[in-house]
Amino acid sequence: xxxxxDISRIDDVIHxxxxxxxxxxxxxxxxxxxxxxxxxxxxxxxxxxxxLRKLEEAGFVxxxxxxxxxxxLTEASMTPVGRRAFVAYLxxxxxxxxxx
Amino acid sequence: xxxxxDISRIDDVIHxxxxxxxxxxxxxxxxxxxxxxxxxxxxxxxxxxxxLRKLEEAGFVxxxxxxxxxxxLTEASMTPVGRRAFVAYLxxxxxxxxxx
Numbered sequence: 001x002x003x004x005x006d007i008s009r010i011d012d013v014i015h016x017x018x019x020x021x022x023x024x025x026x027x028x029x030x031x032x033x034x035x036x037x038x039x040x041x042x043x044x045x046x047x048x049x050x051x052l053r054k055l056e057e058a059g060f061v062x063x064x065x066x067x068x069x070x071x072x073l074t075e076a077s078m079t080p081v082g083r084r085a086f087v088a089y090l091x092x093x094x095x096x097x098x099x100x
Numbered sequence: 101x102x103x104x105x106d107i108s109r110i111d112d113v114i115h116x117x118x119x120x121x122x123x124x125x126x127x128x129x130x131x132x133x134x135x136x137x138x139x140x141x142x143x144x145x146x147x148x149x150x151x152l153r154k155l156e157e158a159g160f161v162x163x164x165x166x167x168x169x170x171x172x173l174t175e176a177s178m179t180p181v182g183r184r185a186f187v188a189y190l191x192x193x194x195x196x197x198x199x200x
Contacts, residue, residue: 005121005124007117007118007120007121007124007141008142010117010120012117015115015117017107017110017112017115018107020107020110020196021105021107024105024107024196041107042108090196090197093193093196093197094197096120096124096190096193097190097193097194097197
């Protein structure tokens, strides 16, 4: 299996635990708001913001801010580039997890 | 799949890319020497040492040093505790990778 698993293929932008969680959640939905992500990942505001920003900078996630009435709403969604990177990441991990 | 994947189940000691690589290599062999690990993971001496030490401190890897003739030889092997932790890690990742 070690021939199939190559750590150089693991995208560190995605591999970080919180970022991996964000990508996993977003892979299954059109978009998710900040509070939903926070609850799902049991992350703090600051921690989630930092990791969303990093995914946004990589072009993997699009973040939009709008108002719903008086309440600001931050929504995140996976971009097509992000989806390709996520699929490549899962593929890189496949050889490892297939060992279980 | 997001119901099956829970980032709180990911062991950060194992999740780090180099440490994950060490565990993956050691999972398939009785033991591996330092230079083999270095080559397989394309790691520097310092980087590999740091991560081996962290796995050793967690009790996941046993490191022995001996001489082969005049040459010092450092060998690492996975402990039973490490094997259980690695299996639990793979299990935690299974729900994610099953999506691919």
